[in-house]
Amino acid sequence: MIELPxxxxxxPRWWTEGAEWLAGLPRAVESQCSRWGLTITGPVAHGSNxxxxxxxxxxxxFALRMSPPGDEVSEQVRALRWxxxxxxxxxxxxxxxxxAMLLELLGESLDERPVGEAVEVLGGLMRRLAVEGPKDAWSTQDLVRASARKMEGHLTGQxxxxxxxxxxxxLDVxxxxxxxxxxxAVNGDLHSAQVLRGRREQWLVVDPVLYRGDIEYDLARILWTRLDEMTNDAEIQQCFDTAVRxxxxxxxxxRDWVIFRxxxxxxxxxxxxxxxxxxxxRRLLGAIL
Structure with missing residues (x-):
């Protein structure tokens, strides 16, 4: 059986939930390999869950991905099929x-590449994924309305x-x-750590979240996840402009989406x-506003 890193x-996820699933994971991997006729060929990698x-x-x-069963897995499967x-x-x-998901085997993470290169790749992927979205998916318009109501509560609260x-x-935008x-079609979880090097295409997204609406929705995440590598406001603005282009x-x-998100x-x-x-x-808003 596999050894979990x-x-x-x-x-942090396992501090409050998932202990039983985690304990049974090595056996679950073994069972899934048997079910799909797979042989393990290397060490285990992982994300957060x-x-x-x-x-x-x-x-x-191939790559065998195992995560706690539930709606999140079903949604990821739907997104990848879309x-x-x-x-x-x-x-x-x-x-x-x-x-369980059986996936294409990919290589290094975009997180390992310089921030300027990564931002350009992610911008290209935003456009690459912009096919027509499913009509029954959560829309970015609905998401912004729901979040705006919460912001109004914070503004009027003590x-x-x-x-x-x-x-x-x-609230203005x-x-x-x-x-x-x-x-x-919009990927609602787009950042460097969710993009790996491929063979069919140079870089490929993993674990997408499928929404419908404005592809600008997650541009802010592209920036804030690598913000510590941007030395000043000018570099933040440069990375923003690179992704936009x-x-x-x-x-x-x-810019409106970056402010709101x-x-x-x-x-x-x-x-x-x-x-x-x-x-x-706070730092990102200081550079963008």
Whole structure:
């Protein structure tokens, strides 16, 4: 059976949930390999809530991904089938009830590449994924309306974790974002760590979250996840412009989305006790506003 990396066992998610699944994971991997006729060929890699095991079947290489079963797995399977390998890892088989996916084997993470290169790649992937989205997917318009209502509550409440000027800036752009008529497929979890080197295409997205609407939705995440590597405001603005150019975006509309999503993430980060991310959010807004 596989040996789970200690770094995976120590992930924060397992502090409050998933202990039973985690204990049974080595046996579950063994069972899934038997079910799909797979042979393990290398060490286990992992993210925050899933392991990826390199495997082989009939001389062909794959990656077996195992994560806790549930709606999240079903949604990932749907997203990968929707894009069908266009800018994303190819899905060969899935068993959502067991949290199992058989995927194309990929290489190094985009997180290992310089920030300027990564931002350009991610911008290109935003455009690459912009096929027509499914009509029943969550829309970025609905998401912004829901978040704006929460921001209004923070603005009028007695506890103001985020200064009013930032909340007002986000609420000022919210009506324009909510009124968008865009219907493109959107990846709602796009950042360097979720992109790996491929063979069919140079870089491919893993673990996408499928929305419908404005592809600018997650541009802020592209920036804040690598913000510590940007030395000053000028470099932040340069990275923003690089992504806008690579994705062929309207700069003003992209800026509005960065403002709104950064304030939204700032509020969420504070609500769950994050410490470094709110600081990044403040810095990003300082450079963009």
């Amino acid at each position: 200690q770094s995976f066992l120590e992930m 899933a392991v990826v095991v390199p495997v082989e079947r009939d001389g062909a290489a 894009w069908d390998g266009r800018g994303t890892v190819r899905l060969y088989d899935a068993d959502a009830t067991r949290g 506890t103001r974790a985020v200064a009013p000027p930032y909340l007002l800036a986000a 919210a009506p324009k974002l909510a009124a968008s008529k865009a219907t493109a 690579a994705a062929a975006l309207d700069r003003s509309h992209a 950064t304030v939204d993430y700032w509020l969420w980060g504070l609500s769950v006790g994050l410490t470094t991310d709110p600081v990044r959010c």
